Amino acid sequence: MTEYPRVVVDLDKIRKNVKVLTKKCRESQIDVVGITKVFSGNIEVAKILVEGGVKYLGDSRVENLKKYESLDVPKVMIRLPMSSQIKEVVKHVDISLNSEISTIALLNEEAGKQYRVHRIILMLELGDLREGILPEDVESYMDQISSMQNIKLEGIGVNLTCYGGIIPSFDNLEQLEKIANLIEKKYDLKLNIISGGNSSSLDLLWKKKMPPKINNLRLGEALIFGRGTAYGKNLEGCFYDSVKLEVEIIELKEKESYPVGEIGLNAFGKKPVFIDRGKRKRAILAIGKQDVDQSNLEAMDEKLIILGASSDHLVLDVTDSKREYKVGDIVEFKLDYGSLLQLTTSPYVKKVFN
Structure with a gap:
């Protein structure tokens, strides 16, 4: 498996x-x-x-x-x-x-x-x-x-x-x-x-x-x-997609987009800010801040919105996607240098070399 x-x-x-x-x-x-x-x-x-x-x-x-x-x-x-x-x-x-x-x-x-x-x-x-x-x-x-x-x-x-x-x-x-x-x-x-x-x-x-x-x-x-880092330009003749991240959905439900109750500090000592978009279809993925900073990830499905993460969970809004996601499905992400560095250091992320 x-x-x-x-x-x-x-x-x-x-x-x-x-x-x-x-x-x-x-x-x-x-x-x-x-x-x-x-x-x-x-x-x-x-x-x-x-x-x-x-x-x-x-x-x-x-x-x-x-x-x-x-x-x-x-x-x-x-x-x-x-x-x-x-x-x-x-x-x-x-x-x-x-x-x-x-x-x-x-x-x-x-x-x-x-x-x-x-x-x-x-x-x-x-x-x-x-x-x-x-x-x-x-x-x-x-x-x-x-x-x-x-x-x-x-x-x-x-x-x-x-x-x-x-x-x-x-x-x-x-x-x-x-x-x-x-x-x-x-x-x-x-x-x-x-x-x-x-x-x-x-x-x-x-x-x-x-x-x-x-x-x-x-x-x-x-x-x-395959890019120069001074201006983020792709370099001629190079591949820009040699790595990707694959993560499994472990929960998929419609929920309100704004938390209910008094908002305090989250698990990382920060007071989060939310946008009220009403009820939305949300997916929870089995990866979190212990493995990677979610701000360095970009979903290949451009209709997905990364809402945030806790230590072990990544929360996405999948409402606008044309794909009908279900629990057990795999979501793919583009990576940058910072996210790849974190992910390959995490012992909880499998590394596959093809």
Whole structure:
């Protein structure tokens, strides 16, 4: 018997997206870090990324990167290492993103104990206000990193869009390029990686406005959903529907659309607001906020209205649909990156890879 709720992943569509995007990047001498965190370290997806041409596998969790030890590509940790995980990072990660000199010093010390050289990408703050050192601090950091025997500066990078929503531009990525030139000249070294951001940087690539020294992008959402994230544009030649959510109806009844009685706080400490539409046909589905934020879901049946959710229940208004739903029927939803990330993390949601 089929288990629900479930996320259904079309691996062939992802495979096509990976090939299209890695080819596009190669044409501009850009290597791709394939980001896998949205599938919680699924080895099948990781293999498709490698087969499709990504040069590195990246994830924010060392727990996921450990699953890829059989795959012969460098593993990149894209979240700054925690001090409490230094030993694991050095053992299982080839390259880590860093912005704290104290953390880099710990990595250097642990790498010495493990008789390894740990590679790092030094992250720069160029406006988005997430991780990264300020440009004026680069030389201070470099002076200290240069003295560390078990650390190799593999490159520098920037994160844009993810927190502050700052769009990658020729100007802000040119700053990264200038900092790379400064480091290479003053410290007499060659940076192998100049990482110009994530899927939001693809718009520059499509417009042929990427600064020439940028040779690396960290792509996750674009590989799965076939779109650039700066403006939400679909990318030519890619599939946009490689994943979907299927959920079962467990109750279907006509009820008033406005609750009866005094309205207080709901299960999440919020006072809900309702629109009185009179009596409507309402379906309850077997999924809830413990699994996904309902605001990130979109029903494929455009006539359905998502009314809200509790921990384990999703409530829909199905009155206007042309389909005559019944208990046990399956409702399908389109997903975005945020909803897919939540759903694949939930142990209560089945994951099906076709």
